[in-house]
Amino acid sequence: MNNPILLIIQREFLSRVRKKTFVLVTILGPLVFAALLIVPGILASMPEDDKNIIVLDEAALIIPEEGRGEYQLEYLDPRENDLATAKEFFAESAYDALLYIPTGENWDPDFIKNNILLFGKEDPSINMVQFLDGILEDRLNKQKLLRNGVDPEVVAQSVTQVNIQSFTVGEEGEEEQQSATGLKMGLGYIAGMFIYFFIFFYSVMVMRGVIEEKSSRIVEVIISSVRPFQLMMGKILGIGAVGVVQFVIWVVLSGGIYLAITTLVFPEMLAEQAAAGPGGAEAASIQGFEIFDQLRAINFPLIIGGFVFYFFAGYFLYSAMFAALGSAIDQEADSQQFMMPVTVPMLIALVTAANVIQDPNGPLAFWMSMIPFTAPISMMIRLPFGIPIWQVFVSGAILIGTFFAMVALAGKIYRVGILMYGKKVTWKELYKWLRH
Amino acid sequence: MIKATNVTKRYSQKLALDAINLSIPKGSVYGLLGPNGAGKTSFIRIMNQITAPDEGQVHFGDRALQPKDIARIGYLPEERGLYKKMKVGEQVLYLARLKGLSTAEAKLRAKKWFERLEMADFWEKKVEDLSKGMAQKVQFVTTVLHEPELLIFDEPFTGFDPINTNLIKREILRLSKEGATVIFSTHRMESVEEICDHIGLINNGQVMVEGPLLDIRKRYQNGTYSFVVKEAVEHWGDGTLLQESKHHTGHSYTVKFEHYPGTVVSELAAKGTLVAFEEVLPSVQDIFIEIVENGAKLVPHE
Structure with a gap:
């Protein structure tokens, strides 16, 4: 039994994974990323010449x-x-x-x-x-x-640095947790950036694939064998699978590189720190406890689960839009003017990231994480701060609902668009295709 | 094989097919003819279930067209292409599997076809490394590989080089002999006269005339005859001279008469100058122009 969607997914997946560029990007990506993180550190720690x-x-x-x-x-x-x-x-x-x-x-x-x-x-x-x-x-x-007659010693003694320890208290008086705001901010930023990058990168890949089929004129042959909707979904799912594989390889490789570097390159530095005297060792261990405490304050299963969910839901939503766009365009060069309006919501989510982090439960953060087009990024930024769980479910439900509606709409435009050549496409024209 | 009843297709402002009735007999080589924009491709897309008719039905065999019939149709669209980055062999197998063949079966058949059309060394090449003519052969093979009962070629000879055109004509006629029904769609009407046994002429979304090619040409016979004579002829009685030419064996004339030119023929024969005399059937192109100008002739009652 040949299930056409499975066949299409398989082709979309294999034809990309076997490309040399995929192998290069997948393997070199983490290396370059690691290099970006580590090289400045190494350079900075090198002693300068005496002046x-x-x-x-x-x-x-x-x-x-x-x-x-x-x-x-x-x-x-x-x-x-x-x-x-x-x-x-x-x-x-x-x-x-x-x-x-x-x-x-x-x-x-x-x-x-x-x-x-x-x-x-x-x-x-x-x-x-x-x-x-x-x-x-x-x-x-x-x-x-x-x-002015003031003893500098007195001033030195009276300079004070305040150190607030903040806690969050659960509604039912659960155990207090140290809130680790800095760590959460970092996590939120990184997760939001990753989601943006992934959604954009793979959605554009879907659009390119659609344009490729259209400009190489193979699309009519294919849709004389399968439904246009099957072709579109097969492409979206196949490229999504490429994204998952690439992401998993990146995580595994990055982890490996991190381990290798911390154990091979920097052990002397760690040892130096420990040997810096009793005071140094104490400070180091206190710091260690603090980080451990802070890590405990973060709900990792929620964040990881949220990341996976928002990545997929966001990718499906945007890739359906990009597939419809691709179907309306003959040449990739024409894609810029249409991509802009589609990517604006994601850019807004990125631009407002700082505001969302400053007040993760404020009205801006709330609405940005409810609007499905910005939710994948804005909600990811909020998640580490611990937000009411009902908001996660409502935002998720809206996102899934919008995704299904978008796939249906995109399918309609796609069906008409892939057979339309040499027509200058406008938004009005796209709307007309919806009602074909 | 295909029977279309009142098939209508509308695009936003335009009526592409206006309640057309067509019947494509099993085993025929059918020319779907008409100028660009007449509605040929719209009808072909309906047969391939790429689009659905707004009104009317299409029957495939003796029942309504069904999604699974896709596997019994081979379609070479006018806008055709291949995945440029994919290897030829993989691509042929992929397209065959989309049509429902198993990988093993597809491989077996593809190898046979590749050998016959002398393209065995294409298999491992990428499409972008093929010449245009080579790619056209591959496209042809992908159209026929699943041994469809109905083959549809939309403008098959535009863009094909002369060698491939002949090769593919030959292969199509062979498939037709083996029992496949073949539909040719083209606006170059003269190109299919020699291979089609049935035609349907479409203009502005309407069927102008349909039936066996010979019957139609006979129906549009307009009293034109050709003569080959040894000596020049000055007067043709009530006939109008359309064309003349001189060559080393004598003179050729094409003359149109109101009535059968029996007396002219017997006079020339008596002089001993007549070498050949033949009725000239109108070309499909002529018929088309005649219909557009004067409307279709009704089928004479017998």
Whole structure:
């Protein structure tokens, strides 16, 4: 028994999975992603070359011993040099930078702060400027406090940093959970971005497939054997299967790469941290507990289940629209003007992601996650924050309902569109096809 | 084989088929003729169940057309193509399986066809690497592979090179001899006169004339005769000279008469100059023009 839909799914799936580009993207994707995450880290952790800075400190503001790490400070005697001779000396020396601190008429900190100069053989790095800023600001602050008769020690002791620990309490007085807002924000963002990327990528793939069949003129042969609706659904399901396979391979590969890197490349760093003294070890273990607590605060089954659901439902909804679009177009080059209105809802969902995260239970977040065209992204962003479960079900039901309605509509447009050549398609025309 | 009764198809503003009645006899080679936009493709799509008629019925054999009949029809559309990135062999098997063949059976038959049409080395190639003529052969094979009882070719010879045209004409006639019913749809009416035994002429969504080709041409006989004579002839009595030409054996004339030119023939014969005399049947093209200008002739009562 040849079930035509199964045959179509099979062809759509195999013809894509066997492509070299699929293999490349699937295997290289996680590697590139990992490289993006890791390479900057490795580069940043590499020590910079020592920088020697010569200081002409007319205001006697800093002391050479304040040089730290790669920044070494050395004095030029202000009694024997002025800025001009200092610059001459610097130009001929091996020093990397020259810092000039003037003294005003009567040692006015406000004059000094605006007239400090830094000369470099090359552009001074931001790190160096920040380092010097830090020292100079600290010095000038203290001098100002002293001039106003305040003991800087008192000020240092009275600076306070507040650390709020937030909890969420269940309606039936369940156990309190630490809320781990930062982690949730990250999860929400990443899940929303992934959903957007997947829906867009694979829906466009469906559209391309439809246009390919149309422009290669094979479509009429196919639909003399199967119903147009079967061809459309077979394509959507087949490409959906490609997406699932690609996603699973990515997850497995990324996990493998992450494990490999953490155990092979960074073990010394982890060991260093642990060996950084009793204080360091303690801090590390406290941090570890915190992360563990935070992970417990997140409902992973809900998030993973939600991700799978919203990926599929969103993909089906959008791929049906893209299939209908593809059927109306002869050439891929014509697709841009029609894609725009269809993708706008997803873009809105992305643009408002920050607002949704700031207030995951506010009216914007609520409505965005109920409207089926934005729900896959907006709801995914909200899910980690723990939202009333009825909202998840209502949004899911609306999404499924819209999906079925959209597939029926798309099927109608598709049926007419795939046999229509050389016609300049307008939205009005599409509406007409609906009533054919 | 196919009987259409009052089949009507409307597109938004246009009436593509206006209650047409057609009957395509089993085993015939049927020419579905008419200018572009006459409604041929609309009718073919209805037979293939790509679209449904708004009114009327189509019978396949002795019962109404059913979805499963798709497997008994082979269709080569006017807009035809193949998946460019797919290998020829895989593609042929895929299309055959969509028509209900098992993989093993499809493979067996395809190999046979590929050998016969000298295209065995296509099998592992991608379609985009084939020449146009090669791709056309593949398309032909995919149309006939499932051994359909009804073969429908829409403008089959546009875009085919002359060698393939002959090859495919030959294969189609062979299939017809083996019992398949063949429908040719084309606007180039002269191209099918030699192979069709039945025709249906369509214009503006209406059937102008339908029946056995010879009967129709006889019905539209208009008193035109051709003569081959040794010496030039100046006067043709009440006949109107349509065409003349001179060649090394003598002269040829095409003359139209009001009545059977018995006296002209016997005079020429008596002079001993007449070499050949023949009634000229109108071409389908002529018949079509005649019908468009003057309306269809009724079938004479016998």
